[in-house]
Amino acid sequence: xxxxxxxxLSGFIMFAVFAQAQTKTYSILIKGGHxxxxxxxxxxxxxVAIQNGKIAAVxxxxxxxxxxxxxxxxxxxxxxxxxxxxxxxxxxTDDRGLSGGFSALAPxxxxxxxxxxxxxxxxxxxxxxxxxxxxNIIDRSRTRVLSFLNIVGDGMRGNPYEQxxxxxxxxxxxxxxxxxxxxxxxxxxAHFAAASWVPxxxxxxxxxxxxxxxIIDFGGDNTHAPLSIEKLFTQYxxxxxxxxxxxxxxxxxxxxxxxxxxxxxPFLIPAQKRGIIFDVGFGGGxxxxxxxxxxxxxxxxxxxxxxxxxxxxxxGAMKDxxxxxxxxxxxxxxIQGVISRSTWAPxxxxxxxxxxxxxxxxxxxxxxxxVRNGNFAFRDIAGNRNEGKQRFExxxxxxxxxxxxxxxxIASTSAQSK
Amino acid sequence: MKKFPxxxxxxxxxxxxxxxxxxxxNTLIKGGRxxxxxxxxxxxxxVAIKDGKIAxxxxxxxxxxxxxxxxxxxxxxxxxxxxxxxxxxWGTQPNSYLSNGDVGVTAxxxxxxxxxxxxxxxxxxxxxxxxxxxxNIIDKSQTRILAFLNIVGEGMRGGDYEQDVSxxxxxxxxxxAxxxxxxxxxxxxAHFTNPDWTxxxxxxxxxxxxxxxxIIDFGGGKLPIEDLFFKYxxxxxxxxxxxxxxxxxxxxxxxxxxxxxPFVIPAQKRGIIFDVGFGGGxxxxxxxxxxxxxxxxxxxxxxxxxxxxxxGSMKDxxxxxxxxxxxxxxxxxxxERSTWRPxxxxxxxxxxxxSEGAIADIVVLSLRQGKxxxxxxxxxxxEGTQKLExxxxxxxxxxxxxxxxIASPIAK
Numbered sequence: 078x079x080x081x082x083x084x085x086l087s088g089f090i091m092f093a094v095f096a097q098a099q100t101k102t103y104s105i106l107i108k109g110g111h112x113x114x115x116x117x118x119x120x121x122x123x124x125v126a127i128q129n130g131k132i133a134a135v136x137x138x139x140x141x142x143x144x145x146x147x148x149x150x151x152x153x154x155x156x157x158x159x160x161x162x163x164x165x166x167x168x169x170t171d172d173r174g175l176s177g178g179f180s181a182l183a184p185x186x187x188x189x190x191x192x193x194x195x196x197x198x199x200x201x202x203x204x205x206x207x208x209x210x211x212x213n214i215i216d217r218s219r220t221r222v223l224s225f226l227n228i229v230g231d232g233m234r235g236n237p238y239e240q241x242x243x244x245x246x247x248x249x250x251x252x253x254x255x256x257x258x259x260x261x262x263x264x265x266x267a268h269f270a271a272a273s274w275v276p277x278x279x280x281x282x283x284x285x286x287x288x289x290x291x292i293i294d295f296g297g298d299n300t301h302a303p304l305s306i307e308k309l310f311t312q313y314x315x316x317x318x319x320x321x322x323x324x325x326x327x328x329x330x331x332x333x334x335x336x337x338x339x340x341x342x343p344f345l346i347p348a349q350k351r352g353i354i355f356d357v358g359f360g361g362g363x364x365x366x367x368x369x370x371x372x373x374x375x376x377x378x379x380x381x382x383x384x385x386x387x388x389x390x391x392x393g394a395m396k397d398x399x400x401x402x403x404x405x406x407x408x409x410x411x412i413q414g415v416i417s418r419s420t421w422a423p424x425x426x427x428x429x430x431x432x433x434x435x436x437x438x439x440x441x442x443x444x445x446x447x448v449r450n451g452n453f454a455f456r457d458i459a460g461n462r463n464e465g466k467q468r469f470e471x472x473x474x475x476x477x478x479x480x481x482x483x484x485x486x487i488a489s490t491s492a493q494s495k
Numbered sequence: 496m497k498k499f500p501x502x503x504x505x506x507x508x509x510x511x512x513x514x515x516x517x518x519x520x521n522t523l524i525k526g527g528r529x530x531x532x533x534x535x536x537x538x539x540x541x542v543a544i545k546d547g548k549i550a551x552x553x554x555x556x557x558x559x560x561x562x563x564x565x566x567x568x569x570x571x572x573x574x575x576x577x578x579x580x581x582x583x584x585w586g587t588q589p590n591s592y593l594s595n596g597d598v599g600v601t602a603x604x605x606x607x608x609x610x611x612x613x614x615x616x617x618x619x620x621x622x623x624x625x626x627x628x629x630x631n632i633i634d635k636s637q638t639r640i641l642a643f644l645n646i647v648g649e650g651m652r653g654g655d656y657e658q659d660v661s662x663x664x665x666x667x668x669x670x671x672a673x674x675x676x677x678x679x680x681x682x683x684x685a686h687f688t689n690p691d692w693t694x695x696x697x698x699x700x701x702x703x704x705x706x707x708x709x710i711i712d713f714g715g716g717k718l719p720i721e722d723l724f725f726k727y728x729x730x731x732x733x734x735x736x737x738x739x740x741x742x743x744x745x746x747x748x749x750x751x752x753x754x755x756x757p758f759v760i761p762a763q764k765r766g767i768i769f770d771v772g773f774g775g776g777x778x779x780x781x782x783x784x785x786x787x788x789x790x791x792x793x794x795x796x797x798x799x800x801x802x803x804x805x806x807g808s809m810k811d812x813x814x815x816x817x818x819x820x821x822x823x824x825x826x827x828x829x830x831e832r833s834t835w836r837p838x839x840x841x842x843x844x845x846x847x848x849x850s851e852g853a854i855a856d857i858v859v860l861s862l863r864q865g866k867x868x869x870x871x872x873x874x875x876x877x878e879g880t881q882k883l884e885x886x887x888x889x890x891x892x893x894x895x896x897x898x899x900x901i902a903s904p905i906a907k
Contacts, residue, residue, distance in 0.1 A: 168601070170586050170631045179635050183585070186600050189806050213587045217597050392607050392896050454900035462900045482806045486868030486876045 103128045103144040110150030115417030116434035125155055127441040130478030135435055147489045150445050153472055156416050157433050158194025158442030160423040161398050163358045163383025167201030167210045176201045176232035180387050184220040189474040189482040191397040192444035195221040200265025203232035204253035225265040225292050226254050228280040239268045245279040251286035262427040267294035272301040277313045292319035297329035306331040307344045316352025322363035323355040334368045341375035354426050359395040360385030366457045373408050382419040394456040399469040404455045407465025445473040520545050520561040527567030532831035533848035542572055544855040547892035552849055565902045567859050573830050574847050575612025575856030577837040578812050580772045580797025584619030584628050592653035594619045598802050606638040607888040607896040609811040610858035613639040618683025621650035622671035643683040643710050644672050646698040657686045663697040669704035680841040685712035695727045708732050715743035721758045730766025736777035737769040737793055748782045755789035768840050773809040774799030780871045787822050796833040808870040813883040818869045821879030859887040
């Protein structure tokens with residue numbers, strides 16, 4: 078009898094709370110923040126309301142009594158959930174590097190606490206390993222995981238696998254991509270060492286077959302002069318294709334800033350105008366202030382802010398998505414500029430225009446960020462130091478209308494918050 | 496003649512090399528406030544490192560004697576933190592929960608950025624899965640990984656596996672522990688739901704055979720914790736999830752009177768060790784605040800890190816420490832409970848302190864002032880004005896994490 082009445086009572090309370098939440102116009106209302114939504118050209122104080130996992134309203138002074146739960150974002154920035162288009166999340170326990178191996182990381186521990194709601198795995202899986210990637214990582218992650226499929230069938234397994242041109246089958250890669258269009262957004266070529274254009278031709282062929290962009294990590298090694306990036310941009314890639322590790326300064330790679338004059342090479346801005354997309358892809362060895370600072374001074378800004386997250390970059394100079402954005406603030410870019418490059422710009426680059434914006438009706442992936450003021454310092458992969466006065470911090474991340482991270486408990490408690 | 500520049504380069508290189516060799520210290524952490532509970536230090540001190548070990552702790556060590564200087568002015572310098580309750584046996588085996596399944600996390604992504612240099616996996620592997628744990632996790636991690644071996648042979652696989660008393664083999668568990676003494680520091684019992692003392696008897700028997708402590712997550716049998724502390728556990732055994740308020744668990748704070756129950760402090764005096772084990776469902780302000788007010792402090796600050804806690808109220812080791820600051824504990828006290836006390840609890844007294852000659856596991860922390868909010872697992876909110884942040888983590892003398900580039904020059 079005691080048990081029955083307890084159950085009845087708790088059932089009744091739950092129903093009442095549920096009914097109350099249901100009668101509210103909005104499940105969550107983010108109040109008082111500064112909204113940056115590049116797609117909709119918003120960069121001002123606005124409230125953002127969420128209902129049924131979607132953005133329900135973006136407007137000034139939305140009535141808090143309409144919402145079941147209030148998030149106090151005063152003094153903070155409210156942006157679309159960040160999109161990291163260069164991550165390595167195909168983790169696994171086989172000796173397979175970034176393709177189901179120990180060098181990759183399952184995404185959820187690194188995404189939400191850094192404001193990221195979507196990651197694009199950058200070539201971990203090839204057409205042969207994609208199904209395992211889907212089963213082990215994509216289907217089990219709360220982060221939205223998309224994929225640049227490696228042009229190498231066996232994926233980013235390291236050498237000698239990534240040097241095997243015979244395993245770069247454009248047709249099979251394109252077929253796999255098209256059969257998994259909900260997840261695959263393009264193709265990756267990486268780490269190819271020899272002085273041959275064949276791999277580039279293969280990946281672009283796959284891109285044409287599937288009507289998807291390609292992203293190039295332009296390998297090289299010390300046995301030959303680097304292949305020309307000018308040639309890559311003007312003769313091989315299509316508008317919309319992506320060149321990553323743009324600010325790398327490595328002997329085996331043709332750099333964007335001339336090593337002697339320390340000036341941006343003249344063909345870079347025209348290449349960007351032509352539609353080549355330039356990704357940071359910071360990683361463990363791919364970001365040098367000596368390349369980035371002169372580039373930015375010359376007006377050549379990166380298009381997308383990919384982290385190249387993996388075990389070799391997570392604790393080094395890179396750290397996480399917000400650290401990468403903060404580094405670009407320290408080099409003189411503005412907040413709006415780095416946010417648009419990690420929201421709306423990557424969404425367009427991967428042809429997912431439903432992401433990376435706060436339009437009414439779009440999926441409610443939202444990041445709430447603080448820009449902390451103080452004395453901070455950052456490094457590049459060569460150990461060079463750059464000081465900065467601002468650092469991004471993630472206060473809250475919302476994925477599909479659900480709060481998945483709340484650093485300082487800025488959400489009011491409600492029936493829905495558990 | 497053209498070869499001349501090469502000669503110069505070689506000479507320069509030699510000169511640099513000799514210079515580095517002639518320095519007394521590899522790294523010198525200058526200007527920080529050292530908290531070292533074992534050595535009873537809580538004062539401004541410099542810390543010098545040589546060959547992966549603590550070489551000297553003293554005031555005003557000459558910066559010229561070090562190859563590399565870390566500017567820790569305004570910061571705290573403590574031993575590398577030890578998280579006695581983590582779940583790092585990550586894997587892709589289906590339906591394997593915290594034992595080679597996808598609920599565990601990879602250690603290195605959480606440890607160093609939160610000041611942690613040693614993590615004790617809390618019962619992920621059992622004797623059957625320890626070899627896989629060693630191969631996939633211990634050997635692949637930069638974090639020092641130790642283990643409480645699960646008394647269940649299959650380890651923490653969830654569901655029926657952990658209810659199977661016939662898979663709790665005292666001899667095989669003790670043998671696996673002793674065969675792997677380098678990594679195994681004790682035994683774990685968790686999640687057992689029946690009101691039956693047999694699993695407790697088994698694990699304590701394993702603990703006696705191997706001369707190691709046990710750590711108890713007291714499942715759902717609603718057995719009295721007073722009996723557990725006084726009739727079953729030995730001094731040195733650990734009770735985790737101490738501040739849990741769950742229907743199925745006997746709590747330390749009486750639910751009616753909201754007073755700490757009278758046998759808890761005597762149990763601690765008897766030598767029972769109490770671990771926070773915050774996790775995704777095991778920390779309630781309604782238990783912790785009255786307990787702390789009554790003078791009962793947890794001995795250890797284990798996180799119970801896993802995918803279900805990492806993005807929730809728990810977050811990471813420093814957030815757990817900051818929550819205890821918010822409840823009125825002081826900095827020295829929370830640091831001691833995540834350094835020297837856990838080192839003693841797991842009988843690894845070579846860890847958790849900055850004695851000269853000790854392994855150079857060091858963390859440099861900032862205590863940020865501001866307005867912060869924290870939650871427990873019931874979503875109750877607690878405000879705080881201080882938050883610990885990790886500036887730098889050093890393991891075995893090597894800088895593993897440097898948030899604001901405070902080391903200069905950096906080692907190539």
